[in-house]
Amino acid sequence: MQPKKALVVRGGWEGHRPVQATELFLPFLESSGFTVRVEESTELYADAAELARTDLVVQCVSMSEISAEQVAGLSAAVAAGTGFTGWHGGIADSFRASSDYLQLVGGQFACHPGKEPCERRGEAEDNFLPHTIDITELGRKHPVTEGLDDFELCTEQYWVLHDDLIDVLATTTHPARAWQPWQRPVTSPAIWTRRWGAGRIVVTTPGHSLDVLENPNVRTVIERGMLWATRTASAS
Template sequence: MKKDALIISGGWEGHSPEEFTECFKNILEEQDFQVSTINSLDLKDYEKQLKCVDLIIPNWTTGRISFDSLTLLLEAVQEGAGLAGIHGGMGDAFREQTEYQYMVGGQFVAHPGGQNVVYEVTIKDHEHEITKGVAGTFTVNSEMYYMHVDPGNHVIASTKQKNGEMPVAWVKKYGEGKIFYCSVGHTPSDLTERNLYQLIKNGFLWASNK
């Protein structure tokens, strides 16, 4: 039976939401998902769909979401839908909504060094199913994120920054829902890095498994 995924796509155009939505759809459809996309934060019209999907991918940098729509999203994850995403599309959305940030496990604060930074990503948990097939260390050329992060996250990848180690990818639970987040992914071309692509694909699959 095919799994159902829902991508909520829009927000700041600087993060190429349309292009990333196509990337995510391709990843999921290759894994036999049925993928739907909505380009609105008015989730009341999608309440039934939210309650049935296996995976939700927020792809909406910044933006404002109403209390009612946020409640529907939170409840869907609490009841078992997975939540997975990358960079600002998930980690810098709805800045005024602290419960959303708590669910995600972090929030963007700054990008040290600007947009084109060459840095190493180091896997911290080699036994996790998300890191299978991913090199222990790999290099990206992208925008680095400094984030406020939940100390209760299970960090699976990190990088070195001026002030110490910063989580890059983590997992957690929110109610019955499984959460996966990766901070790398400023432009769609970032996903041409094989290890990053594998990490994200594995993260999507892991989060969708109820």
């Protein structure tokens, strides 16, 4: 059996430490039987022949820009069976100006609510809030999250705008606090999958910093997501 091929694409905003974050998962991919190619830009998305030979794309590119040709190439490859996955802003806050990319992924970062104004110090921690990742009923039997219990994090809590084509494996709820403009709690998807043609997509929204990525629950979801999203025999 030939080894699976993984393409790791990283870059964008350095605050999410794309190099260090993706390096955490390279040993897992290699030990899982992948040959891994790492690229520092999205240019390869426009190479249809290369993506056709790729079983899994792991993306960590926060914000940034992408060409229409590159988005079209990525979308076509996923529809033909190439898996696509990532975490936090590297997949859910990528290429804000591209509606075609948003349609592919199915959800986009809107904000991460912060602490009470009087507690803010002008640092990243101003947006770190204790919150729960709640596994859904679907999540309790899905291969990506099966066997995991609800878990607690203190980091950025993503508020996500999304469509109904995603399968939500976990949610997180933003409470209505006195200093916020919303009047009732808002529940956002925190982990979801999406079928796109013959391809599978997995999005994990926690992952702002290396310590969050090393959280056993978060890391388990990301690693399982890589395996689940990988091209299957039926999609070849």
